[in-house]
Amino acid sequence: MKKNRLGEFQELILMTVIVLQDEAYGNEIQRELEERLDERLSVGAIQTALKRMEEKGFLTSEWGESTQKRGGKRKRIYSATPYAHEVLHHMKNIRSRLWMAMPNPGTT
Amino acid sequence: MNKKKSIPRLPLKLIRWICRECYLEELEGDMEERFEDNVERYNLQKARSIYYLDTIKLLRPALLKRLGGDIHLNQYGMLKHHLLISFRSFLRYKGTFLINLFGLSSGLAAVLFIYLWVQDEMNINRFNEPDSQRHVQVIHSYPTSGTMYTNEKGFTPNPLYSTLPELFPEIDYSFPVKTHASYKGVLSAGDQHLRATYQFAGTGYFKVFPGDFIHGDKFSILEDKKSIAISKQLAIALFNSTEKAMGKLVELKDESFGGSYEVSGVFNPGNTSDRFDILFSYERFKDLDYMQWYNGGTQAHLVLKEGVDIEEFNAKIKHFMARVYENSKDLLYAQPYQERYLHGKYKMGVPVGGRIAYVKLFSVIALFVLIIACINYMNFSTAKATRRIKETGIKKTIGARRSNLIYQFFGESMLLALLSLLIALIIVVSFLPQFNHITGKTLSIFPNQQVVIAFLGITIITGLISGIYPALHLSAFKPAEALKGKLQLNTNGLFVRKSLVIFQFAISAILIVSVIVIYQQVEFIQTKNLGYEKDHIITFPKEGKLQADFEPFLTEIRKIPGIEKASQMYGDLPGRISFSHGYKWEGMEEADKKLRFYRIQGGYDLVDLLGIKLKDGRTFSREYATDKDAIILNQTAVDMIGLDNPVGRKIGNLNPNVPDKEIIGVIENFHFQSLQEEVKPFFFSLSNLGNHFLIKVRAGEEAQTIEKVKTLYEQFNEGYPFEFRFLDDNYQAIYAAEKRITVLSRYFATIAIVISLLGLLALTSFSIQGRNKEIAIRKILGSNSGQLVRLLSRDFMLLVLIGIFLAIPISFLLLRSWLDEFAYRIELKPTYFIVGGILMVLIAWITILSQTVKSANINVSESLRTND
Numbered sequence: 001m002k003k004n005r006l007g008e009f010q011e012l013i014l015m016t017v018i019v020l021q022d023e024a025y026g027n028e029i030q031r032e033l034e035e036r037l038d039e040r041l042s043v044g045a046i047q048t049a050l051k052r053m054e055e056k057g058f059l060t061s062e063w064g065e066s067t068q069k070r071g072g073k074r075k076r077i078y079s080a081t082p083y084a085h086e087v088l089h090h091m092k093n094i095r096s097r098l099w100m101a102m103p104n105p106g107t108t
Numbered sequence: 109m110n111k112k113k114s115i116p117r118l119p120l121k122l123i124r125w126i127c128r129e130c131y132l133e134e135l136e137g138d139m140e141e142r143f144e145d146n147v148e149r150y151n152l153q154k155a156r157s158i159y160y161l162d163t164i165k166l167l168r169p170a171l172l173k174r175l176g177g178d179i180h181l182n183q184y185g186m187l188k189h190h191l192l193i194s195f196r197s198f199l200r201y202k203g204t205f206l207i208n209l210f211g212l213s214s215g216l217a218a219v220l221f222i223y224l225w226v227q228d229e230m231n232i233n234r235f236n237e238p239d240s241q242r243h244v245q246v247i248h249s250y251p252t253s254g255t256m257y258t259n260e261k262g263f264t265p266n267p268l269y270s271t272l273p274e275l276f277p278e279i280d281y282s283f284p285v286k287t288h289a290s291y292k293g294v295l296s297a298g299d300q301h302l303r304a305t306y307q308f309a310g311t312g313y314f315k316v317f318p319g320d321f322i323h324g325d326k327f328s329i330l331e332d333k334k335s336i337a338i339s340k341q342l343a344i345a346l347f348n349s350t351e352k353a354m355g356k357l358v359e360l361k362d363e364s365f366g367g368s369y370e371v372s373g374v375f376n377p378g379n380t381s382d383r384f385d386i387l388f389s390y391e392r393f394k395d396l397d398y399m400q401w402y403n404g405g406t407q408a409h410l411v412l413k414e415g416v417d418i419e420e421f422n423a424k425i426k427h428f429m430a431r432v433y434e435n436s437k438d439l440l441y442a443q444p445y446q447e448r449y450l451h452g453k454y455k456m457g458v459p460v461g462g463r464i465a466y467v468k469l470f471s472v473i474a475l476f477v478l479i480i481a482c483i484n485y486m487n488f489s490t491a492k493a494t495r496r497i498k499e500t501g502i503k504k505t506i507g508a509r510r511s512n513l514i515y516q517f518f519g520e521s522m523l524l525a526l527l528s529l530l531i532a533l534i535i536v537v538s539f540l541p542q543f544n545h546i547t548g549k550t551l552s553i554f555p556n557q558q559v560v561i562a563f564l565g566i567t568i569i570t571g572l573i574s575g576i577y578p579a580l581h582l583s584a585f586k587p588a589e590a591l592k593g594k595l596q597l598n599t600n601g602l603f604v605r606k607s608l609v610i611f612q613f614a615i616s617a618i619l620i621v622s623v624i625v626i627y628q629q630v631e632f633i634q635t636k637n638l639g640y641e642k643d644h645i646i647t648f649p650k651e652g653k654l655q656a657d658f659e660p661f662l663t664e665i666r667k668i669p670g671i672e673k674a675s676q677m678y679g680d681l682p683g684r685i686s687f688s689h690g691y692k693w694e695g696m697e698e699a700d701k702k703l704r705f706y707r708i709q710g711g712y713d714l715v716d717l718l719g720i721k722l723k724d725g726r727t728f729s730r731e732y733a734t735d736k737d738a739i740i741l742n743q744t745a746v747d748m749i750g751l752d753n754p755v756g757r758k759i760g761n762l763n764p765n766v767p768d769k770e771i772i773g774v775i776e777n778f779h780f781q782s783l784q785e786e787v788k789p790f791f792f793s794l795s796n797l798g799n800h801f802l803i804k805v806r807a808g809e810e811a812q813t814i815e816k817v818k819t820l821y822e823q824f825n826e827g828y829p830f831e832f833r834f835l836d837d838n839y840q841a842i843y844a845a846e847k848r849i850t851v852l853s854r855y856f857a858t859i860a861i862v863i864s865l866l867g868l869l870a871l872t873s874f875s876i877q878g879r880n881k882e883i884a885i886r887k888i889l890g891s892n893s894g895q896l897v898r899l900l901s902r903d904f905m906l907l908v909l910i911g912i913f914l915a916i917p918i919s920f921l922l923l924r925s926w927l928d929e930f931a932y933r934i935e936l937k938p939t940y941f942i943v944g945g946i947l948m949v950l951i952a953w954i955t956i957l958s959q960t961v962k963s964a965n966i967n968v969s970e971s972l973r974t975n976d
Contacts, residue, residue: 073137
């Protein structure tokens with residue numbers, strides 16, 4: 001798992017993509033995340049993460065519909081690859097094992 | 109519409125410009141959607157500012173265009189493809205490829221050779237000393253024998269160099285130089301004796317001339333009369349090393365400057381036209397007290413002040429000599445020193461060319477050879493076009509732009525040019541020694557980056573010139589027509605192709621005719637009856653003890669069995685013959701005062717020894733005591749004086765102290781100067797003060813006889829080296845330039861003609877291949893081979909003939925202007941042009957025939973069956 005490690009922000013986006021299913025395009029991902037994180041994000045941040053993960057093989061994408069609001073430009077719908085799922089699970093396991101190993105699991 | 113307009117335009121433009129194209133639709137869309145959301149959520153103002161902010165945040169490496177563009181990979185593939193196609197087409201059409209390669213590489217080699225030569229010529233006497241750029245030399249011209257004579261060596265009246273700066277404020281400073289190259293003294297150290305040439309230079313010399321001193325201070329040598337600087341070669345020859353030479357005393361044997369000197373400097377002779385072995389201070393020359401206006405021979409070198417207009421300065425000094433002598437018609441001209449080497453011929457006191465003519469001539473010839481090779485390439489590519497037209501069509505259909513195809517064709521020609529450069533370099537490196545031998549230079553190919561840049565530049569230009577026509581022509585086809593094979597290529601390309609072939613053969617014909625005429629002229633010079641015998645005569649300096657007391661030596665010499673005659677004279681044949689004026693005779697006109705008589709003063713036997721024919725009277729004889737004041741005139745002198753019965757008459761002198769001279773004989777004209785000069789008025793007289801011995805040796809036993817002369821010489825004249833030359837070699841030496849042209853023009857003409865013929869060969873074979881079916885059908889219908897050959901040859905022969913006809917007037921004009929330089933020259937007979945033309949037609953015809961005969965004998969059924 002050395003290679004192609006996911007950054008924290010990338011992991012969040014990846015999970016959002018999986019959550020959003022067919023609606024996972026740039027703006028929707030951004031809205032979803034902004035809501036969950038309660039923080040304003042920039043298009044650039046989202047897009048960079050998406051492109052990076054696509055390059056590394058966590059995501060695939062295809063053109064979707066176009067809307068009036070977008071000035072007739074098509075959406076690009078992202079979906080996670082099986083490899084991404086595998087990596088996510090793997091990271092979750094590592095985390096939970098680490099939680100269990102902590103002496104005083106505090107709560108927040 | 110309104111909403112659309114409210115999106116800030118500037119950031120949008122930025123996004124479109126800077127972000128990667130394949131992300132653009134998504135990015136733009138996202139940004140726009142978000143903008144709309146923000147307008148609804150906040151207001152237009154805020155939405156706009158968020159848009160700005162987001163745009164700036166978009167500028168991340170992952171989203172931006174890559175340097176060099178996204179289509180990088182694609183371009184590489186194209187390049188690889190071009191290379192592959194080029195190599196395949198080279199392999200497939202080996203014949204044309206090899207002809208092209210041969211043509212271009214020999215053309216390039218020719219240009220490279222000439223480039224090296226021209227560069228060397230241009231760099232001679234170009235120095236980078238502090239004041240070299242402002243350095244001019246005064247050229248002195250004066251009227252004599254009805255023309256304006258210019259001293260090409262730059263000799264001026266001796267006081268001129270010091271007088272000019274006093275009168276003309278434009279001059280920063282001046283210095284004198286006295287070359288003494290024509291007479292060599294002997295320098296001795298211990299028992300080593302070497303002949304050396306010398307030069308006297310004044311202070312200031314080293315501010316414009318380079319002085320590569322290995323030992324010693326170059327500036328102080330010019331101040332001190334008793335010390336000299338010697339060349340590295342001389343130092344090594346005398347003392348075995350440059351270091352040991354320093355501070356040594358050497359003994360110079362010379363009429364005027366003999367004595368002992370201290371060596372206080374050793375120098376490396378550089379790239380200059382004036383070579384010398386010993387450098388003196390000019391102060392040493394001044395000791396002779398030759399500093400009157402009528403004493404000449406010193407060069408006046410001036411360094412002008414910064415920003416002086418040389419033309420204005422020349423207008424001022426032009427008639428300066430009239431201030432020295434009343435009514436003097438002499439002219440002065442200040443010429444930048446760096447131009448002296450290439451522009452060393454003068455007319456009416458002003459430079460009119462010189463070696464620059466040869467530089468231009470050979471540059472043009474080399475260029476033409478290269479152009480002929482380029483034309484072959486162009487012709488082949490357009491002729492081959494039908495074979496590659498489908499390729500072009502398919503490429504265009506797939507989406508190649510015209511520019512891609514242009515690149516492809518240029519790439520192909522460039523590749524060939526680079527391959528040719530490699531071969532050309534091999535040729536140049538292997539033939540450089542021979543080339544150096546012909547041109548008398550020591551050129552080298554590797555020295556500087558200038559050469560490398562020039563070679564690459566020449567190659568790239570060659571590639572571009574060869575590629576330009578195919579690239580523009582072949583890339584222009586419409587794909588549909590190209591694929592259907594509907595294109596009638598020939599209508600378009602044919603005219604250009606024909607003109608190019610005509611051009612090639614015009615040049616080749618000019619070269620052939622030139623080679624014939626140059627050869628004839630040089631042959632004429634070699635074999636012309638000069639009026640004197642130059643064969644089997646050796647000459648060597650008369651110096652040392654023998655200078656005054658030579659009779660015993662000559663008596664001993666005459667006893668050697670292989671010797672026919674021995675004598676002595678002042679001057680050297682041909683060319684180094686002195687002259688004088690100031691003679692008077694009956695019926696002389698005022699203008700005749702300036703009439704110049706050349707003269708050879710020497711021994712009794714001289715006229716006989718040189719085999720000069722006597723027309724009237726007698727030659728010198730010991731029986732007449734009065735002969736010491738007698739002269740023998742040549743025919744030109746008799747004609748000039750206009751005496752009917754010259755023998756027995758007297759020639760007086762304007763100087764009353766000089767006794768009258770009796771004319772005892774008249775000789776036929778002989779060429780005591782180069783054949784570029786008319787025979788001038790001349791006389792022989794007797795004198796013991798000659799500076800050369802002349803000895804005629806019996807043919808066939810030269811080697812042994814000369815060995816005996818040498819032994820005798822060393823007995824009589826200890827301390828002087830015996831260095832002889834054949835008179836014939838002297839004669840050949842003055843025609844070195846002409847010989848160079850003969851040899852070089854022959855080589856260049858051969859290369860040009862061979863390239864042209866190869867081109868013709870390939871073109872004929874190509875055009876015939878396309879007509880195989882036609883030939884077969886004609887044969888079936890009853891044409892015989894002869895008719896077919898005529899039919900197929902006609903087109904190309906016509907082109908060759910047109911080329912030759914164009915060449916005749918051009919070569920006539922060129923050769924006439926070349927021959928004009930010779931006072932004695934062959935006439936331009938029509939035969940030369942006819943022979944040259946017929947020769948050209950003949951070889952072109954044989955070339956064409958070799959192809960047409962082959963295809964006139966083709967197997968009819970086979971040719972019709974194949975669907976080619």
